[in-house]
Every structure is written in C-alpha cells, then in structure tokens.
Amino acid sequence: LVIFLLYLIGILVAAGIAILVSRLVFQGRSLSIMVLELPSYQKPELKTMLSYSWRQTAEFMRKAGTFILGFSIVLWFLLNLPWGVENTRDSYFGKLGGILAPTLAPAGFGNWEASGSLVTGLVAKELVVSSLAQVYEIPDEFTTENTVPNTLLQDLGELGTSLGTATLDAGKSVLQIITPGISLFTEDPEPENLALSRALQRSFTPLSAASYLVFVLLYIPCVAVIGAQRQEFGWKWAALSVMITMIVPWVLAVTVYQGGLLLGLQ
Numbered sequence: 044l045v046i047f048l049l050y051l052i053g054i055l056v057a058a059g060i061a062i063l064v065s066r067l068v069f070q071g072r073s074l075s076i077m078v079l080e081l082p083s084y085q086k087p088e089l090k091t092m093l094s095y096s097w098r099q100t101a102e103f104m105r106k107a108g109t110f111i112l113g114f115s116i117v118l119w120f121l122l123n124l125p126w127g128v129e130n131t132r133d134s135y136f137g138k139l140g141g142i143l144a145p146t147l148a149p150a151g152f153g154n155w156e157a158s159g160s161l162v163t164g165l166v167a168k169e170l171v172v173s174s175l176a177q178v179y180e181i182p183d184e185f186t187t188e189n190t191v192p193n194t195l196l197q198d199l200g201e202l203g204t205s206l207g208t209a210t211l212d213a214g215k216s217v218l219q220i221i222t223p224g225i226s227l228f229t230e231d232p233e234p235e236n237l238a239l240s241r242a243l244q245r246s247f248t249p250l251s252a253a254s255y256l257v258f259v260l261l262y263i264p265c266v267a268v269i270g271a272q273r274q275e276f277g278w279k280w281a282a283l284s285v286m287i288t289m290i291v292p293w294v295l296a297v298t299v300y301q302g303g304l305l306l307g308l309q
Contacts, residue, residue: 045253049260056261056295060287114166118177131178140178150258150293151251151300161258167265179242250308254300261292 121136128134132141132155140159147153147161160174247255263269263285273281303309 045256049256052257052295053260056291060291114163114170118163118170118174122177136178147258147293147296149301150296151254152247152258154246156246157255161262164259165263165266167267168259171259175243176239179239179246248309250300250303253303254296257299258292258296261288261295263288 118136122131122134124135131137136159137155139162140155140157143158143162144153144155147158152158156175156178159178160171163174164171243252269281269285272284
C-alpha cells in the first residue's frame with residue numbers, strides 16, 4: 044500500500060508540475076502534435092522475458108558492485124575522518140548532515156543521520172539506504188555483544204551479504220508470483236527484525252517516516268540526470284529542474300508532517 048501510494052504521488056506531482064509549467068512558462072505558444080508509431084503488441088515469449096530480466100539484473104549488479112560500492116567506501120572514510128574521531132556526529136559527514144538538519148526539521152526528520160543520507164542520494168538515489176545503514180549507530184540494547192566500530196572490510200562484507208540476501212528474497216518473490224496458489228517456500232512466522240530497522244524505528248515515527256519517503260521520492264534523482272538535462276536543454280532548464288526538485292519535495296514533506304500533526308497523528 045505504501046509503495047502504491049508513493050507511485051501515485053509521483054504521478055500526480057509530475058502531472059501537476061507539467062500543467063503549471065505549460066501554463067506559466069509556455070503560455071501563448073502553439074502546441075505541436077506528436078506522432079508516435081506503436082509496435083504491434085503480442086504475448087511476450089518466455090525467452091524474451093528471461094533475456095530482458097537478465098539484462099536488467101546484470102545492470103543493477105554492475106551498478107551495485109561498482110558505483111554504489113565505491114561510494115560506500117568513500118562514505119566510510121567521511122564517517123571516520125578526521126582520524127581518531129569517536130563519535131560519528133563529529134565526523135566530516137556528521138558535520139555536513141548537522142548543517143542541513145535545521146532546514147529539514149519542519150518535515151520531521153531534522154537529524155544529521157537522515158539529512159546526511161539525503162546528500163548521498165544526489166549521487167544515486169539507491170545510496171540513501173546504504174548510507175542509513177552506515178550512519179545509524181545501533182544501541183547496545185539491540186546487540187548481544189559490545190558495540191565496536193566496524194572496520195572498512197566488515198562494512199563491505201555486511202553490504203555484500205545484505206545485497207545477496209535481498210537478491211535471494213527477490214528471486215523467491217518472483218517464483219512465488221508465477222506459481223499462484225502454490226507455496227514454494229515456508230514463511231518465517233516471525234521475520235527477523237534487523238538492527239537497522241530497529242534503529243530507524245527509534246529515530247522515526249510513522250508520520251516522519253512517511254514524510255521522509257515523500258521527500259526521497261521527489262527530490263533530485265541524481266547528478267547524472269541533471270547532467271543529461273544540461274546537455275539536452277541547457278543550464279537554464281537544468282537549474283529550473285534542480286530548483287523544482289528541491290522546493291516541491293520540501294513543501295510536500297512539510298505538508299505531510301505538519302498536516303499529520305494537526306490531525307493528531309504521530
């Protein structure tokens with residue numbers, strides 16, 4: 044339900060902004076007719092579906108194994124610099140998140156962890172999740188051992204393990220979809236509540252989490268998109284896109300959070 048609502052919000056916001064821009068920026072200009080030849084649709088072949096799925100999966104694995112992994116290494120260094128820093132709040136990354144936190148406080152997530160993770164999302168939106176996994180310190184009460192800061196190799200190992208687990212779960216879900224009515228895998232009656240999930244539950248309320256999701260959904264996709272816009276349309280339109288994708292998410296996230304508070308939600 045949450046994912047469906049996010050898709051719906053994205054569609055409505057995109058359509059709304061398109062209408063506003065067309066009426067405010069392109070007002071008075073003649074409309075052109077777009078002619079697009081559509082292919083003849085037919086039932087897809089299994090070979091075609093498997094080939095397409097393999098290409099998409101391989102592309103994601105390449106991106107996750109190089110780009111995202113590489114930036115996660117950079118993030119690890121930012122969280123541990125200057126050398127010897129004991130509290131990640133005092134690291135370079137923590138200080139950057141602290142600078143941005145006050146501007147996001149009206150939206151319900153005015154802490155350096157959430158704010159800093161949004162910065163990494165400017166490089167690639169997928170990095171928001173991996174950043175949260177690194178910046179949130181897991182309280183001692185959620186661990187059976189003494190909490191000791193991870194080394195770079197340990198962080199990379201955990202990242203790889205999480206990626207493998209997510210890939211396996213996705214494969215199980217696909218198999219379950221194509222065999223309706225047949226349960227191929229036994230469901231865990233009590234799914235494991237990961238330490239990150241518990242830490243996030245302590246830092247976010249359901250309302251602030253919804254606000255955060257709305258902001259992540261709508262803010263700048265990544266710098267690659269801005270670069271493509273600059274190349275296709277010029278700096279003027281790229282700058283306008285950046286401005287829209289910073290102002291609109293902030294306004295809607297604040298609206299969700301403050302509106303929810305007025306309705307008595309938490």
